[in-house]
Amino acid sequence: MPIRGPFAAGEPCLMLDARDRRYLISLLRGRTFQFDRGAVPHDSIIGVEEGSTIRSSKGSPLVVVRPRLTDYVLAMKRGAAVMYPKDTAAMVTWADVGPGMRVLEAGTGSGALTMALVRAVGVEGLVVTVERRDDHARHAKRLVEEFLGDLPANVEFREGDVTDAVADVDPDRILLDVPEPWHVVAPAAEHLRGGGVFACYLPTVPQVQTVRKALDASGVFFGAETFEVLMRGWAIDGRSVRPEHRMVGHTGFITVARKRLRETDRSSDEDT
Numbered sequence: 529m530p531i532r533g534p535f536a537a538g539e540p541c542l543m544l545d546a547r548d549r550r551y552l553i554s555l556l557r558g559r560t561f562q563f564d565r566g567a568v569p570h571d572s573i574i575g576v577e578e579g580s581t582i583r584s585s586k587g588s589p590l591v592v593v594r595p596r597l598t599d600y601v602l603a604m605k606r607g608a609a610v611m612y613p614k615d616t617a618a619m620v621t622w623a624d625v626g627p628g629m630r631v632l633e634a635g636t637g638s639g640a641l642t643m644a645l646v647r648a649v650g651v652e653g654l655v656v657t658v659e660r661r662d663d664h665a666r667h668a669k670r671l672v673e674e675f676l677g678d679l680p681a682n683v684e685f686r687e688g689d690v691t692d693a694v695a696d697v698d699p700d701r702i703l704l705d706v707p708e709p710w711h712v713v714a715p716a717a718e719h720l721r722g723g724g725v726f727a728c729y730l731p732t733v734p735q736v737q738t739v740r741k742a743l744d745a746s747g748v749f750f751g752a753e754t755f756e757v758l759m760r761g762w763a764i765d766g767r768s769v770r771p772e773h774r775m776v777g778h779t780g781f782i783t784v785a786r787k788r789l790r791e792t793d794r795s796s797d798e799d800t
Contacts, residue, residue: 534575535592540674541573542595542603545588552595552603554674597647600675601640607667608637611705611729612779614759616644622753622784623701623727627653632699634658634690635706639668643675645703646683655683656697658690695719704728707735710742717746722789729780736781743785752785 535541535555543551545565553561559570566584573582573592581589595603598613611619619641625631627650636642636659645655659665665687673679686693690706694715701724702716709728716726726749730736736754743749760775 532578534577535573535594537570537574538674539677540595540600542593542599543568543590544593545590550599550603551590552599595675597643597675601638601643604638604671604675606638607671608635608661608664610638610640612776613640614757614776615729615780615782616641618755618757618782619703619727619729620644620648622782623703623725625649625701625703629653629700630697631655631701631703632658632690632693632697633703633705634693634712635660635704636665636668636685637705638664639672641703641705642668642683643672646672646676646680649682651680651682653682656686656693656699657683658686658688658693660688662687691715700724702726708738709735710739713739713742713746713749717748717787720787722787724787725784726787727782727784729782731780733781736783739783743783748787748790749785750788752783754781754783756781 537555537557539555541553541555551561551563555570555574557571557574561568565588566586568582568584568590576592578593581591583589601610601613625645625648629649630653631645631649633642633645633655636657642655642657649655659668665685669679669685691712694712698719700721702712702720704712720726728739730739740752740754743752756778758775758777761772763770763772
């Protein structure tokens, strides 16, 4: 997706009306967006600069911008449940994903975490994302391509079991949004690089207990932490300042741990 310049056909576009209602569309020549305030031909947006104000057929003003990743994830058509942006940000940050890293992700779902990882590793890095369901994998690939403008060279989509990919990918980081991440602990203990981070996202306490038990039993993961992220907005109108009545509360638990090398691993390295 272009960072600047006028809108082009095929791009996603976010329109905001006077009441801050948001409408996400994919710009296609000859198409028209209809809503209660009139009609907006896509051709009236293609070629205009981002941040411009256009008007519907009924004169309603709309500001047109390129969606942020957060906007896109919350409004895109989902094939599977998506990780909320607050949790995506925490996963990427606490796993310390950065430029040039090799990251193994599963499951792809609708691709929300995938897109954040692709941005984080940069052009020198690689994200290998694994999904069991082929329909979810195909849908995620379409969404990633629409948001980023193309399928970038630093992402590889695979279908199957993530445990089969760990040795092949040789990852610096492993990030999981799968029901049973404890099955990945053993191959991660073997093939994740020393100092690498294992991170997973789970909805229930019993799942968290099981993965923490597996991490402890591995003998190589240390510093394990589990937390949740709660997000509350604030309503600000002049001198009236108060928390919003609704908030994005519990959505899931994030667990992160780091890998230390076994004594035998260190001895082998020293011998060579």
